[in-house]
Amino acid sequence: MTGGRLSLVQSPRIAVLGAGHVGPVIARVAIEAGYQVSIAASGDPDKIALISQVLAPGAEPRWAADAVADAEIVVLAIPLHKFATLDPALVADKLVVDTMNYWPPVDGVQEMFEDSRYGSSQIVAHRLARSTVVKTLNHIGYHELDDERRPVGSPQRRALGIAGDDPGAVDLVAEVIERIGYDAVRLESLGAGSLLEPGGPVFGAFLRRTQFERAVRAEAA
Template sequence: MISGMLSPLGAPRIAVLGAGHVGPVIARVAIDAGYHVSIAASGDPGKIALITRVLVPGAEPRWAADAVSDADIVVLAIPLHKFEAFDHALVADKLVVDTMNYWPPIDGVREMFEDSGAGSSEIVQDRLHLSTIVKTLNHIGYHELEDERRPLGSRERRALGVAGDDPGAVAVVAEVIERIGYDAVRLDSLRAGRLLQPGGPVFGVPLGRTAFELATRVGAA
């Protein structure tokens, strides 16, 4: 655990859906911050048991339905192309953190996300209409997420945006972001989460809180 970070007391339980590149890193930093974390792939948890022990010690590999049912926060860290077949009922009534990006040069053109009038997380919210979506962790590289953490008060502490339409849900996720080692900048809508997407003013850019807030204000103007 990073010096200066405290384990959360009565912390929410986190389920990470996705055991590729992104999911295990998110699971590791959450465990390091004191959270209970389950991780699930698309099938039998036995198939990811070994990789979980090696890459995410402390995480519990589970069937997706079981991981979600016990979780307070569900992190959606699957490849975007798999979202088209994602069962929306799996996360009904759950707080879901959307870490996905629509990036045609990487993902190819995905018709579902081609609505130029909506951000990708707005489209995710429309599809997962029984869930509460919060967008974050999408504008920092998974390979940076672990290394860029800093304790509270550090001058080198980086800011991450947290966007959502539900202020209570945003507050819960912002607390997680703060505890894993980043300053959380709350954006008041999923629409504002477009600023965090590829091509947005803060995507992939390591900024402190003040610079981040300025960049998002300028980007929204």
């Protein structure tokens, strides 16, 4: 899946890795947008069955390897400090959506992410060398992701950025973002995803499409 254009899948199956605050919300909004979704934590799916039932009804709790195997899109929604324990082979040849942030005041200093030459998703992509990595959903709070969904054409529809190096992968993820209730703004590369990170011009900001595009252009200029 790496290195080439990805064709759009009519309704890709989504696997969400992470059952903390973020993962169940992503699972729920995706289910409500019509996607098939499985959710996995680091161990036995029975341990997250109640969480799934309450917070993401319709999401199937599964072992991580089984969830990933059947998915076209894998959403990485684990705490960033646990990323070092993720086996890259688990998501090899998969499209991985990185929703994580490197935020030292919260996670502490993580040596892996201290290389200032790269954005955090580029560092994720370096480690997941056999995966196609796209960055999005990291610059909106999980509670906002649920509450601020709006239909196409709504004057209150919020924009979310998507960064990646594979245009087909970006298009596939953009379709998901649009279907869950947001306007997708494509950034030019995975490196440009640093604009979506803490301290960036759009992190945590409620911006409509034209405002979002203006903000990232101004920062990149």
